[in-house]
Amino acid sequence: MMSTLLQQAPGCSSRVHGQRPHGVTLEWRGLTYTVPVGFGKRRRARTVLLEASGSVRPGHLLAVLGGTGCGKSSLLNALAGRLPRGGKLEGEVLVDGQPRTEAFRSSCGYVMQDDVLFSNLTVQETLEFAANIRLPASVSAATRQQLVADTMAELGLTKVADTLVGNAWVRGVSGGERKRVHIATEVLANPNFLCADEPTSGLDAFQAQNIMTALWALAGDGRTVVATVHQPRSSIWSLFDYLLVLSEGRTVFYGPAAAATAHFAAAGYACPPGYNPADVILDVTSRDYRTPESEAATQKRVQLLADLHALQAAAKPSLQEGGASPRAASPSPAPAAAGKRRFANSALREFWLLSGRAWRQSSRAHVEQIISTVQTVFVAALLAWLWSGMSQSEPGGVQDEVGVLFMVVVTTAMNVMMGALVSFTFDKPTVDRERAARAYRMLPYYLSRLACDTPLRVAQSLLFSGIIYWAVGLNPKASAFFIFCALNVCIGLAGQALGMAVSVALPMAIALAVAPFVVIFLMLFSGFYVNNSTLPAVLRWIKYISHLFWGLVGLAVNDFRGRTGWACPVSAATPGCQVSGEDILAQLNFEGFTAADAFMGLLLLTLGFHLIGYTALRLRKPCFLPLAPAKKGL
Numbered sequence: 001m002m003s004t005l006l007q008q009a010p011g012c013s014s015r016v017h018g019q020r021p022h023g024v025t026l027e028w029r030g031l032t033y034t035v036p037v038g039f040g041k042r043r044r045a046r047t048v049l050l051e052a053s054g055s056v057r058p059g060h061l062l063a064v065l066g067g068t069g070c071g072k073s074s075l076l077n078a079l080a081g082r083l084p085r086g087g088k089l090e091g092e093v094l095v096d097g098q099p100r101t102e103a104f105r106s107s108c109g110y111v112m113q114d115d116v117l118f119s120n121l122t123v124q125e126t127l128e129f130a131a132n133i134r135l136p137a138s139v140s141a142a143t144r145q146q147l148v149a150d151t152m153a154e155l156g157l158t159k160v161a162d163t164l165v166g167n168a169w170v171r172g173v174s175g176g177e178r179k180r181v182h183i184a185t186e187v188l189a190n191p192n193f194l195c196a197d198e199p200t201s202g203l204d205a206f207q208a209q210n211i212m213t214a215l216w217a218l219a220g221d222g223r224t225v226v227a228t229v230h231q232p233r234s235s236i237w238s239l240f241d242y243l244l245v246l247s248e249g250r251t252v253f254y255g256p257a258a259a260a261t262a263h264f265a266a267a268g269y270a271c272p273p274g275y276n277p278a279d280v281i282l283d284v285t286s287r288d289y290r291t292p293e294s295e296a297a298t299q300k301r302v303q304l305l306a307d308l309h310a311l312q313a314a315a316k317p318s319l320q321e322g323g324a325s326p327r328a329a330s331p332s333p334a335p336a337a338a339g340k341r342r343f344a345n346s347a348l349r350e351f352w353l354l355s356g357r358a359w360r361q362s363s364r365a366h367v368e369q370i371i372s373t374v375q376t377v378f379v380a381a382l383l384a385w386l387w388s389g390m391s392q393s394e395p396g397g398v399q400d401e402v403g404v405l406f407m408v409v410v411t412t413a414m415n416v417m418m419g420a421l422v423s424f425t426f427d428k429p430t431v432d433r434e435r436a437a438r439a440y441r442m443l444p445y446y447l448s449r450l451a452c453d454t455p456l457r458v459a460q461s462l463l464f465s466g467i468i469y470w471a472v473g474l475n476p477k478a479s480a481f482f483i484f485c486a487l488n489v490c491i492g493l494a495g496q497a498l499g500m501a502v503s504v505a506l507p508m509a510i511a512l513a514v515a516p517f518v519v520i521f522l523m524l525f526s527g528f529y530v531n532n533s534t535l536p537a538v539l540r541w542i543k544y545i546s547h548l549f550w551g552l553v554g555l556a557v558n559d560f561r562g563r564t565g566w567a568c569p570v571s572a573a574t575p576g577c578q579v580s581g582e583d584i585l586a587q588l589n590f591e592g593f594t595a596a597d598a599f600m601g602l603l604l605l606t607l608g609f610h611l612i613g614y615t616a617l618r619l620r621k622p623c624f625l626p627l628a629p630a631k632k633g634l
């Protein structure tokens with residue numbers, strides 16, 4: 001059953017954009033991609049793509065077909081300039097006859113296999129964000145709205161406009177709809193070249209049909225579209241304009257899809273009547289690893305097919321050039337893009353748009369908020385209970401009071417840091433994708449994330465302070481309570497900055513393992529476990545980069561200074577013996593500090609951690625494999 005999308009006139013979005021998309025002619029010649037595999041003596045270079053050549057023109061949907069592991073995604077990534085570093089790519093990729101530029105990579109639409117989208121935004125909000133961030137501010141708000149509405153209609157998303165995008169944990173749109181949202185976010189940037197990696201994987205036949213029909217319509221609009229496909233059903237097969245079949249990294253067919261059946265029939269693999277040609281092609285070109293004999297037989301067959309293709313390509317080079325699309329009106333050539341692609345919006349507008357998205361994402365994460373609140377209340381109540389017997393008149397009162405202050409510092413810093421660490425890490429795949437498209441600058445992104453995360457962290461610190469302070473019975477002066485709260489907020493913000501720095505600088509799994517170690521290290525220099533005066537002189541400076549040290553200094557000074565009446569410890573106890581707050585501060589080696597020093601220390605550390613985080617974000621940009629010229633003689 002053909003989708004209703006086929007009946008819809010393609011081209012709505014381009015009309016709103018004000019012009020037909022300038023599809024590009026993409027040619028690739030002699031692309032060979034090798035990757036290092038194995039370790040030690042078994043290390044060798046594995047050829048993933050060998051001498052791949054072909055082209056695709058505006059208005060065409062080129063399908064890349066082949067068994068699993070044959071190199072489809074690698075070819076797509078090689079064309080889009082998005083192969084990860086670590087291997088070697090040789091050959092030539094030309095865009096409208098010119099060598100591919102970095103601007104082309106960031107301007108082409110790229111639908112990855114995994115849908116990396118913000119789960120707590122509705123479909124409409126997701127597309128509005130994509131339109132706002134990718135289109136220049138000169139495009140009016142009304143035009144953007146129209147563009148979003150038309151793109152939703154074009155991709156069959158109108159009925160789910162107000163449904164959450166969702167993910168594995170948040171119930172949202174279906175898998176097929178999510179894939180179409182992903183395609184729509186790319187289409188909204190009006191790309192000249194759109195590539196989609198396995199857009200139908202994991203979808204049922206009907207959804208797969210809808211997705212491929214949508215891509216077919218987008219190509220008919222004048223764009224150049226390349227998609228890798230696993231097992232297309234017959235109705236999907238009929239949508240392909242051009243077909244490229246890969247086997248073991250070698251091209252075994254490239255040409256008009258309509259000619260594929262005859263080509264394979266001529267090679268001795270005719271498609272029986274009523275069969276889906278794609279099934280026959282996949283059977284013939286897939287390597288059978290079940291027995292050494294079957295493997296050798298399929299290897300031989302693939303070799304023959306690849307040789308046959310190479311012979312035909314040499315005899316009829318026009319086949320490699322693709323033909324003019326029968327569907328697309330002849331599009332005007334794309335303006336040559338050179339250098340780096342410019343950002344569409346000002347940094348201020350990017351901050352505004354990114355903050356809106358981040359706020360929606362985090363404010364709708366109700367489960368996370370409830371868990372975080374319950375955890376904060378639980379820990380505060382537990383500490384309050386444990387320290388409920390604390391008394392100034394008891395000989396252990398000083399130890400108890402210093403102990404509770406230390407626990408407050410550690411709990412606040414740790415709680416907030418882990419929250420910031422996790423929430424920041426979840427953004428990474430989406431941000432990497434948008435960054436590769438140069439959708440926005442990193443400073444507005446970092447600041448927007450900070451701005452949206454901070455209210456939650458401040459609320460967490462205040463809630464914790466409010467419960468513990470009066471339950472335990474610290475300095476009864478009202479001003480001391482407010483300073484305690486302010487210090488706790490600052491400790492939390494320093495912990496948040498540290499969490500962001502760690503999560504940005506390291507991959508998630510490593511960040512989660514490293515973060516507690518960093519806290520334990522800084523805890524050792526907080527002045528609680530080891531008195532600073534007894535530390536080796538060479539290590540004493542470390543306390544100044546510990547937010548736990550400054551936090552404990554601030555809370556201790558705020559609690560003890562100006563007060564007296566603590567019972568002496570048992571060892572020194574003579575009847576009526578008392579120690580003052582100043583004595584306690586001197587014992588901790590904190591007597592030379594004020595609360596203002598602690599605020600300043602925490603502020604400087606927060607700024608320092610953010611500087612490290614932002615620098616790491618700038619440095620950890622997605623890096624792609626450069627294209628080296630093909631070696632002569634190959």
Ligand SMILES: Nc1ncnc2c1ncn2[C@@H]1O[C@H](COP(=O)(O)OP(=O)(O)OP(=O)(O)O)[C@@H](O)[C@H]1O
Pocket residue numbers: 035036037048066067068069070071072073074075086087
């Ligand atoms: N960076 C790499 N390191 C090691 N092997 C790699 C690398 N990139 C690709 N390969 C290997 O090259 C082969 C082709 O990979 P590719 O992802 O392009 O295949 P595919 O046809 O898209 O497969 P599938 O349909 O299963 O997604 C696979 O066997 C894969 O394991």
